[in-house]
Amino acid sequence: MSAAELGALTADIAHEAGDLARRRRAEGVSLAATKSTLADIVTEADREVERLIRDRLRAERPDDGFLGEETGAAHSASGLTWVVDPIDGTVNYASGIATYSVSIAVVEGEPHPDRWQGVASAVYAPALGELFTAVRGEGAWLGDARLAVTTETPAGALLGTGFGYDPATHDGDLATVRRVMSMARDLRRMGSAAIDLSYVAAGRLDGFFERGLNPWDFAAGALLVQEAGGTVTRLEVESARPMLIAGGPGVHERLRALIADGAG
Template sequence: MTPAGELRELATEIAREAGELACARRMEGVRLAATKSTLADIVTEADREVEDLIRGRLRAARPHDGFLGEESGAEPGESGITWVVDPIDGTVNYAYGLPAYNVSIAAVRGEPDPESWEALAAVVNAPALGEIFTAARDEGAWAGGLRLAVTDETPAGALLGTGFGYDPATHDGDLATVRRVMPMARDLRRMGAAALDLAYVAAGRLDGFFERGLRPWDHAAGALLIEEAGGVVSRVDVESPRPMLIAGGRDVHARLRDILASKS
């Protein structure tokens, strides 16, 4: 097995265990631990417990690797590999009992910065939906034994996914972005879990995706899934506090980028 494949297998094993823990805690009832940027941006006790589990398993298996997690922050490593983790992506869905949440784990080489790292392995586990999406660099993206491929053609218009920030001050801008994109869209989906949206682009269930303000752990795994499924992921306006992430098959990505990278 290749080194990237070994990282994928480790991430898959840990993501399965983490997903089981998240589901068990959801069945017991969600306890809110804190809010983050706004009252709508919540952290549950399960987020922290699941991240602790992932971090502990990775430290035991690969003690010299770095770690970048949503809840516990960054820890430098010595190996050149960093694990980028969102323990429960889609926490609001999770808190409300909606099944569109996931455990997202990626292994990247280089600095823990999306502009410079090379993603090596990725897992997005949606335990309430019973699906695990995996990828290793140069080995394709997979789900349940099926190799994933992005959409090539969208003759009826593109089915697009997006998300909005939690800060009400950003909502007008996000809605204006949607209005700019809708002429190329067949329709729009907004599930509230970016890693799962990106996995769905890789699987051809969405034709493209765009969102401002995603953090590294929101897209590290999903971006590799799309690239290994034949798609393209890019970030524009990266110097702003809320960069725009654009993803899709080559044609959809190019059309979205033309619209969203322009200043008009």
């Protein structure tokens, strides 16, 4: 498959998976387990949606690898790996808040975010009716509209962020917020990193930062930002909670300087 064909497949699977998630939400959510803390929940729908995605990929791309939030990793014989968060924003999903998404990326190279290269991605927010897509070298899109990051923030940057579920991390996260507010017009906390990154790509947010994200949280959104003309980097990658920073070039550099200064 070409990159464009992989992009079409990614979008199709994300759309099908998101529609399943939306139907299950309408039927009522049941809690299946907890993850790292009681606040970090997983629903039966998470598992069902990821099974749907894996089944589609087994049928259409059997030699590709897989890295999913719910069902772990599978080796790649093709050099391509699918990085999947079946429902990004599970707490929102369980609570009836519309900002949740299906996040799917196909990447090339080692299945590690500092060594792979994004090929195609899709972030579908079914409750919002928005499908964001990107293909390497072909731009980022919302439907038929090409996306571009913001380049000017005369009133200050509108920033997105998120906090870890472990209460022990909250003081550090709030300290970072205090540092970056010197460049901010305001702050948004959506509850889905994939949507946050999609909004950076669309120019709705000027920048985004969050510590402790997993690869499936940002693989799709990072390619969206990059293909929309933005920059995505990770700091402190050897730590337990690396920092991810995304935005247009100017906002990204200012965010990076403020956050790195605080870390030092």
